[in-house]
Amino acid sequence: MSLSELRVAIIVFPGSNCDRDMMVAVEKLAGRRPALVWHKETSLDPVDLAIIPGGFSYGDYLRCGALAARSPIMEAVLDHAARGGAVMGICNGFQVLLEAGLLPGVLVENAGLRYVCRNTCIEVVGGTESPFTAGLVPGQKLIIPLAHNEGNYFATDDDLQRLEDSGQIAFRYVDSNIHGPSNPNGAARDIAGIISANGRVMGMMPHPERALSTELGSADGATMLTASLEALVS
């Protein structure tokens, strides 16, 4: 299979606002426009990757991601994941994956109690075999922007230790010359993104689709996304 044959679907909830950005990114990097799937759909055509984009699904009412996780389309996404299908959630998409039970832990309000939008430096951790880290090198640093109010990853100490021991921490915030604390939201163990035990589901707070070229401030998002897409092809 070539990169342009990769079937990618982006789930669109009312209030999603990074769906177009992710569509543009995947089309640019894979050479094929992904399908946008409306949340009221109840089935998902066979895909190689389902992406839950960032935004404010359902206005973040009740709890970030809580209502979206119960949208009609999510049954199909859960089935896809249960079959070992790949799922990626960015920002609000990460929150949806936690609310849907596809990944452990929760995202609570930033430690600074304010929305934060800026670049961050994240380091590839990995360990578990996963298409989302396979093409990256452990220790590799990526400059990727983030923008959120609830990105403070929290889990029990046992869960955190389990994630650590089983190599399920995908990305960690690390020091760089970017202004401000390296961990922008108080996330436990500086966690920026995690992977499921089988490596097929990944959620992260930073937005790789916003870092596609140096003009946009960084091309490291393209590096990260391309690595994932290529790993899913091979």
Place this chain on the structure above:
Amino acid sequence: MSQIKGAPHQNPAMNFENAASMGLSQEEWDLILKRLGRTPNLCELGIFSAMWSEHCSYKSSKRWLKTLPTDGPQVIEGPGENAGAVDIGDGLAAVFKIESHNHPSFIEPYQGAATGVGGILRDVFTMGARPVALLNALRFGAPDHDKTRHLLSGVVSGIGGYGNCIGIPTIGGEVNFDASYNGNILVNAMAIGLANSDRIFRSAATGPGNPVIYVGAKTGRDGIHGATMASAEFSDETESKRPTVQVGDPFTGKLLMEACLELMASDSVLSIQDMGAAGLTSSSVEMASKGGLGMEMDLDLVPAREDGMSAYELMLSESQERMLMVLKPDATDTARQIFEKWDLDFMPIGKVTETGRLVLLKDGDIACDIPLAPLVDDAPEYDRPQAELAKRPVLASADVSDDKPVCVILKSLLGSVDLASRRWIYEQYDSQVMADTIATPGGDAGLVRVHGSRRGLAASTDCTPRYVEADPHTGGAQAVAEAWRNLSAIGARGLAITNNLNFGNPERPEILAQMAQSVLGMGDAARAFDTPVVSGNVSLYNETDGSAILPCPVIGMIGTIEDIETAVGMAPAAAGLSLIVIGQTDEADDGWLGVSLYARNLAGAPEAAPPPVDLEAERRNGLFVQQQIASGAITAAHDISDGGLAVAIAEMCIAGRIGAQIALPSGGNLHGWAFGEDQARYVVAAADPQALLTAAKAAGVPAAAIGSTLDGGELQFGDEGAISVVDLSDQVEATIPELMQGG
């Protein structure tokens, strides 16, 4: 809807006291009686008072607004529609406007600011444009005033709360502080959208018999008569006006935006108008009157959030996220399906008529039957008296300067709230959603890529109120010049303007003079730069208990850059680059310290004239900087404004985390040289200084090499000593976080 006949009920009948309580004068009340030939009822009087409010009628400012240039080859839509539109090439139009939400934001900062953003976004997407950028201009009271932290915190989270959720990047803005805003803050929000230039939607109703459709959120009892409140002075009673503040819902705003843009792509919409100030009243009146037609609506059909709302309440509510549209008669089903997909209300509530009247039905009765012409054409227009303002003296730099080292003063100025980093503020705004942001807040101007192209759309908001107060004509011109400079400094050429005139009570001659003279100055500058004013907003009566704000005519300028790759920021990329001042020679002079930040913060703010604005020099120097950025000769640039040359250089060093060695002038006043706020100047970095100086000479642009960037992280001013750039950076970054954390 059945054909309506008969006269409207007169219950309750209104009198002048009722009119006065809605802000109407005796003359205006008499005019209503004359035009109607009878006494209006409550609903009708409410409609008159809203349409004739300062906010909707521009009755005190119209005479002066008419003097502004509004035409040009680039102009597609000038003032009068929901927003202005200009051609940016490639078949695209930039649609943009700025609007104030000052009074609501003081009463309820989060909701006031949020709905300000929501309202200006609706103005833009109503024209068929997808919003691509937001900016703002904010003024707060003294940093140590009781309410400042609460208001700043609430306004910033409100702006972010709406913009972040709806998913439009906030790419720029300005924030300043002055005690005159203690009781009356300013919150101006600007939105820019992109549309195909042949697919701009307008508001004039067409086709008698065509259906009038209400879409969006339901109508509730919030914001009733907000436009009238926004046209009155504040007093101690203001807190009791909290119920007149609207409540925003960015989630519904996002759905409404997507539904409207989807519907507009389907060729169903004939005309469309946002329900902003004065809600259903202004939208229906403006649509019908612009089309030279009439409108009938059955208010029982209006989707309402609560039971028992009267005709008056339904017509004057300012509930957010609502639109009124006239559809093609056969397009109703298509449109309904789109709004049902987005879970929004969609309700035909009336039709376009030929009568020239606004007729409203409620509970089977005629609640209103008034001719439209008087509401719009007879709206009062006042030529209010203006005071002769005394010319202020030119301040000699020697009279305010002392012999303190430049570095010491620099550190103190950079630590002031005026020059402190706004990072604490702008990091609360999503500046990168839509993945086209090239220049985020913190630089001279914001810049977004025109999606799918190499071209860039730049924007800046600017005003220096202390200059406007000292000399309104010069201050009005300076606001435009500074916006032009900010765009030039990233390599973009200014194209057009939106303005937001924030002043006190225009019935006071000295306030009227501030407004009139600054608008004249603004017009001169707009003509000089070929940047016509295509939209805007006026906010008067910004006073509390008789004390007016510093006048603040904000300019929002947009511009374009051919290739985003050529855009520059203010950070020099390396050591060894030459630093060159554009707009001044190396001959000694005393610099202009009058009304500068130096004079205000360190010398007791003596009354003085502000720096003069030479529009020809501004234009010439700006065009030169744009060209030299495009050719790659200039690799970093920063305009010189508040704090003067030394502050501009320090800000470049901080941005680039790099040191610099600066040569002092051979004569003149040292502090005037370092901190004077003479206009039309830039500091630029260049690898080949001689080539740039030669090009400047050929273009008739004054320029002088003053130093170079250095490794080592120190900023040195001749033999005046050196200062660590990291220390300066820490100072600049610390002020606002400390303010917001403090007791």
